[in-house]
Amino acid sequence: MEKKNLDWENIGFNYMQTDKRYVSNYKDGKWDDGALIDDANIVMNECAGVLQYAQTVFEGLKAYTTESGKIVTFRPDLNASRMVDSARRLEMPVFPEDRFVDAVAEVVRANAAYVPPYGSGATLYIRPYMFGINPVIGVKPADEYQFRIFTTPVGPYFKGGAKPITICVSDFDRAAPHGTGHIKAGLNYAMSLHAIVTAHADGFDENMYLDSATRTKVEETGGANFIFVTKDNKVVTPHSSTILPSITRRSIMYVAEHYLGLEVEERDVYFDEVKDFVECGLCGTAAVISPVGKVVNHGEEICFPSGMEKMGPITQKLYDTLTGIQMGHIEAPEGWIKVIG
Ligand code: PLP
Ligand code: COI
Numbered sequence: 163m164e165k166k167n168l169d170w171e172n173i174g175f176n177y178m179q180t181d182k183r184y185v186s187n188y189k190d191g192k193w194d195d196g197a198l199i200d201d202a203n204i205v206m207n208e209c210a211g212v213l214q215y216a217q218t219v220f221e222g223l224k225a226y227t228t229e230s231g232k233i234v235t236f237r238p239d240l241n242a243s244r245m246v247d248s249a250r251r252l253e254m255p256v257f258p259e260d261r262f263v264d265a266v267a268e269v270v271r272a273n274a275a276y277v278p279p280y281g282s283g284a285t286l287y288i289r290p291y292m293f294g295i296n297p298v299i300g301v302k303p304a305d306e307y308q309f310r311i312f313t314t315p316v317g318p319y320f321k322g323g324a325k326p327i328t329i330c331v332s333d334f335d336r337a338a339p340h341g342t343g344h345i346k347a348g349l350n351y352a353m354s355l356h357a358i359v360t361a362h363a364d365g366f367d368e369n370m371y372l373d374s375a376t377r378t379k380v381e382e383t384g385g386a387n388f389i390f391v392t393k394d395n396k397v398v399t400p401h402s403s404t405i406l407p408s409i410t411r412r413s414i415m416y417v418a419e420h421y422l423g424l425e426v427e428e429r430d431v432y433f434d435e436v437k438d439f440v441e442c443g444l445c446g447t448a449a450v451i452s453p454v455g456k457v458v459n460h461g462e463e464i465c466f467p468s469g470m471e472k473m474g475p476i477t478q479k480l481y482d483t484l485t486g487i488q489m490g491h492i493e494a495p496e497g498w499i500k501v502i503g
Contacts, residue, residue, distance in 0.1 A: 166275050170282035173317045175448060180313050182272035184265045187295075188255050188307040196265060198272050202312070211294025211304030218348040219248035220291035222447045223409075225270045225313070225502065227280040228490030233270060233503045235288070236488050238263045240409045245290060248345035253303040257292060265311055266290065267502045273313045274503060280489065283323070287316040287448070319385070319448040320367060324481075326455030326470050327367035327444075329383065331433070332357050335374035336381060336404075343381070343404035354384040368444065370457060372433060373402060380431040386446035387411040390431065390439040391476045397424050398439070400431040410445040410484070416495065417483045424476070437464045441474030451481045 168178075179202050186196030211217040221241040226234055242262035249256050266288055270277065278284035290311045294304025320327055334357040337343020342350055354369075361369045370388075373379040380388055380400050387408040390398045397418040399411055418424040436442070442454040455470040456463055468474030473481060486492035490499070 163274050165277075165279060168276075168278075168315065170278045170284045170315070171317075173278075173284050173315055174321070175287075175316045175319045176314075178276075178314050180273040180276045180315075182269060183313075184269040184311040186257070186261075186265070186309045188309070189305075193255070193257065193261070193309070196261070196309075198268060204308070204310075206295050207297045209297035209299055211296065211298040214298060215294075215301060216347075216349045216352065217252055217254065217294035217298075217304055218291060219245060219252055219254065220289060220346055220348065221245050222346075223266070223288045224447055224488075225277050225286040225288060226488050226490075227277055229280055230490060231280065232490065232501055233274060233277050234488075234490065235266060235270065235500045235502060237409055237413065237498050238266050238500055239497070240412075241266075241290065244346060244407065244409070245292070248347055249292060251342060251345045252347055254292060254294065255307055257309045262290065263500070267500070269311045269313055270502050276313065276315050278315050284315055284317045286313050288313050316448070319446075319450075320452050324453065324473055326453040326468065326473070328365075328456040328458065328470075329368040329370050329454055330361055330364065330366040331457065331459040332361065332369035332371050334360075334369075334371075336371040336384065337374065339375050339404060341404065343402075344406060346406060351384070358384050366458065373404065378432055378434070380433055380436065381405050382408075383444055386444035386449040386452070388431070389414060389443045389445055389451070389477075389480070390436070391441035391474060393438070393440055395424055395476055396427060397476065397480070398427045398429065398431060401428045402430075408446055410447055410450070413498070414445055414451065414480050414484055417487070418480060420495070421483050421492075422479055433459070440466060441468045441477050442466050443473070443477045443480075451477060451484065453477050
């Protein structure tokens with residue numbers, strides 16, 4: 163299979179249409195067999211549930227080319243099960259987890275020419291999503307749904323790649339107690355758009371959201387969880403029922419403990435203690451591990467000792483180990499890597 167002639171090193175985090183996408187429709191209480199199709203456009207009724215009441219959930223994962231030239235994905239079973247949780251919370255039918263994993267493999271295989279080569283710094287981003295498609299005017303769940311997966315080659319989420327970013331403490335809240343912060347629903351991102359546009363206009367790369375009940379605890383950003391490193395090299399991550407359970411973060415905590423022998427803690431992280439950490443990073447599929455150099459809270463700056471030039475040493479070790487596992491030159495824990503082709 164011949165790769166597309168793309169400038170892999172400089173593609174950024176943008177949508178690029180690829181050849182095939184996977185579609186399955188839910189009607190009369192069941193999913194059809196699903197198929198790969200060519201058309202990237204979707205035709206639906208003006209009153210579709212997704213258009214009126216935002217009944218849509220999604221996932222994000224990546225395909226990588228390993229050092230030995232294989233195409234692999236990273237823990238797709240966890241995306242499948244998180245999508246089940248998301249669907250249930252929005253009263254949507256569940257797309258079977260085994261079918262999710264198979265469909266991811268099928269669509270990646272069909273777009274293999276777009277999987278960036280090893281060492282390019284780029285990956286193939288995979289976006290599974292599902293939405294209510296039949297007309298709904300009273301506020302209630304749709305009866306018919308479409309599950310789709312498209313792929314698009316991407317580079318680093320933050321411009322500058324591994325360069326530390328500056329974030330601000332947001333005055334807006336991302337998630338309410340007992341709300342939908344723990345699922346991957348489009349509505350969580352729609353309501354974060356004003357906050358991110360405001361942060362960018364003020365010169366920041368991202369927002370740090372605090373817990374909306376007390377505004378004393380660190381939650382996450384609009385698209386990634388936090389990790390912090392203490393002076394004595396402990397890796398700390400916020401525990402909260404209103405953040406998305408990041409697969410990258412769960413993997414990093416495992417790697418920290420079992421590969422690097424570091425102490426790890428998932429617990430409440432109070433904003434007041436952020437100044438005492440020596441390193442900070444954002445972790446997610448898109449973000450990988452993006453170092454944070456500075457947090458600004460209404461003009462008050464917290465500058466981590468790791469600085470604005472490069473990742474701190476522990477963040478770097480976590481990054482190297484995680485990406486080493488994903489790219490196949492460090493042995494993965496059982497079941498983490500799914501070989502696709
Ligand atoms: N938090 C939010 C709000 C996200 O959108 C994402 C992206 O998926 C993450 C965290 C990171 O999760 P994961 O590592 O599973 O991609
Ligand atoms: C991801 O990391 O997959 C995300 O969904 C974050 C962002 C692009 C929304």
